[in-house]
């Protein structure tokens with residue numbers, strides 16, 4: 855596995871993302887929840903630019919009324935083409951986890967952010 859520098863930590867504020875090219879593939883790096891999450895910018899539905907869509911929390915039931923709302927942790931990206939939603943930490947589609955998009959390990963060293971890709 856090779857390590858690819860994609861940004862410095864000061865270039866990527868909390869809840870921001872960048873889209874970079876790593877070995878010919880477009881990969882988005884999200885800075886959320888104090889960590890960095892790398893996801894292929896490719897939607898498995900119809901090849902849309904998944905990671906250019908909005909980021910939100912997860913849809914959760916809120917007892918006692920069990921109304922549905924989004925939680926506070928921004929970890930779901932919505933594809934701008936047809937609104938399929940994927941968890942940026944696991945790559946899984948939030949409705950059907952048999953659909954996944956590739957995710958990649960990240961590392962931070964000396965204020966530089968790296969994506970690990972083989």
Ligand code: FES
Nearest residue numbers: 897899900902933
């Ligand atoms: S291409 Fe992403 S939802 Fe259709």
